[in-house]
Amino acid sequence: MYFCFLRENIVASVKDEYREIVTEYVNRFEFYHCFETPNIHWLDGRLAKKGHGVYMMSEYYLPDVNKFQPLSCDYELRILEPSDFADLYKPEWSNALCKDRKESDVLGVGAYDNGKLVGLAGCSADCDMMW
Structure with a gap:
């Protein structure tokens, strides 16, 4: 749990x-x-004390959204939903989707080059309290 x-x-x-x-x-x-x-x-x-430890540490910062400039993108971007993920549970997309917790994968954005997926970002619903 x-x-x-x-x-x-x-x-x-x-x-x-x-x-x-x-x-x-x-x-x-x-x-x-x-x-x-x-x-x-x-x-x-x-x-x-429980046999575990911190493995890796990173720092993340929220950007100042007022300083964003729109950038052009040479790729077609597609919003993906769980029904679109079936064929994407592959090692090359394991940083965006989790084969062992498919039910948590709820949203994605795919970058396509001439119909071929070349980039993928995914969102997971990791806890019930999110909703």
């Missing part, structure tokens, strides 16, 4: 056995510091 936690710009989808740790973690730090060191070491230390 998974638990989805929502708080000020944080969405955490975790197994129930880690609910207490993750809830304490995201409530302990300001949301914009939750995924920075040394704070992430706090989480890593508690996960280590």
